[in-house]
Amino acid sequence: MKKKLLIVINNAKFFLSHRLSLAKAAKVxxxxxxVATPVSPLIEKIKEEGFSYHAIQIDRCGFNPFKDIFALFSLWKLYRRLQPDIVHHVAIKPVLYGGIAARLAGVPAVVNALTGLGFIFIAQSRYIRILRSILQQGYKLVFQHKNTCVIFQNEDDRTQFLQTKLLDPNNSVLIPGSGVSMSAFYPMEEMPGVPRVILASRLLWDKGVGEFVEAAKILKQKKIDACFILVGGIDSENPAAINQKQLEHWESEGLIEWWGESTEMLAIMHRANIVCLPSYREGLPRVLVEAAASGRAIVTTDVPGCRDVVCDGENGLLVPVKNSEELASAIEILIQNPELRKEMGRRGRARVESKYELDKINFQTMMVYETLLKKIS
Structure with a gap:
């Protein structure tokens, strides 16, 4: 008899980009x-893949007591009606509210995947610190489910949760990201012309976009010939979002080009000479794994998640967080050393093949499912 798996995620687009291959592997x-996500124009694509779809109402960002209580209640109703054997929650709100709902509904096995700790673990205002304390207590409640596993994408995040005694270490596992297909991302010779430095991500301040633009300004003043490009959409729901007026201002100053959002990431990687992500903190940044698989040298920050993908001096350069001068210096080194870029790209692809290859990552997650289900069989 088939086991019923429910994947709960608060963004249909993210499911298709990061978890579709896992869902396909589970189906096989x-x-x-x-699959449960908020309503989206992408729902039909999920259905076309042969998965049963369930609409949920859960915001990606912010905290609204009324909306959040309703989200919890709607998840509880879904779990009671569907009676899944195992639920896989992905991201902060599904983990928190879905985890509580799963305990109330008696779901026999629960996987909680933390894809990063998010804005609330980066910001340090008094309000955010209070919210963080409340969130930690919520996590502690969720992780006390009798048959659960928490998936972390990097060891720093896992250590932080263990040190604050939010979960039993036996109920956690490290799986580095959602994996990348080595056939979908492959190397190609760099394009001729002015070197392109590309930052591809959601356009948020805590992705280091401000530092990226400042580094572009520093190198422009030094007469270093390079083109700095932002690829990504405006995430208006996120409190750290950069608005369109600011992006257009940077463009008008000649500091950057803004190419908007793109789903053609292989083409973006092949147009880059250097891929840059000066983020303040990550889970395991897929864009850097894609860059490495595509044979591109990387400049990123020495923070959780980013330093997991990049080994300093091997497949890229690590710089201190929130430091535009060091970022500019690292980018300049790679701009002026095409052979070093090529060698770093070669090493980066080998690193992805050994640690982040898609089938290997999916297999690790499937083993988590099997382990939990054996306990209830």
């Missing part, structure tokens, strides 16, 4: 796969 392994 004879799971009855269900």
């Amino acid at each position: 392994a004879n799971y009855d796969v269900h």
Whole structure:
């Protein structure tokens, strides 16, 4: 008899980009796969893949007591109606509210995947510190489910949760990201012309976009010939979002080009000479894994998540967080050393193949499912 798997995620686009291959692998392994996301124009694509779809109402960002209580209640109703054997929550709100709902509904096995600790673990205002304390207590409640596993994408995040005694270490596992297909991302010779330095991400201040633009300004003043490009959309729901007026101002000053959002990431990687992500903190940044698989040298920050993908001096350069001068210096080194870029790109692809290859990552997650389900069989 097929085991019923429900994947709960607060963004249909993120499911298709990061978890679709896992859902397909589960289907091949004879799971009855269900997917729950907020309503989106992408729902039909999920259905076309052969998965049962369920609409949920859960915001990605912010805290609204009324909306959040309703989200928790709606998840509880879904779990009671669907009776899944195992639920896989992805991201902060699904983990928190879905985890509580799963305990109340008696879901027999629960996987909680933390894809990063988010804005609330980066900001340090008094209000955010209070919210963080409340969130930690919520996590502690969720992680006390009798048959659960928490998936972390990097060891720093896992250590932080263990040190604050939010979970039993036996109920956690490290799986580095969602994996990248080595056939979908492959190397190609750099394009001729002015070197392109590309930052591809959601356009948020805590992705280091401000430092990226400042580094572009520093190198422009030094007469270093390079083109700095932002690829990504405006995430208006996020409190750290950069608005369109600011982006247009930077463009008008000739500091950057803004190419907007793109789903053609392989083409973006092939147009880059250097991929840059000066983020303040990550889970395991897929864009850097894609860059490495595509044979591109990387400049990123020495922070959780980013330093997991990049080994300093091997497949890229690590710089201190929030330091535009050091960022500019590292970018300049790679701009002026095409052979070093090429060698770093070669090493980066080998690193991805050994640690982040898609089938290996999916297999690790499937083993988590099997371990939990054995306890209830």
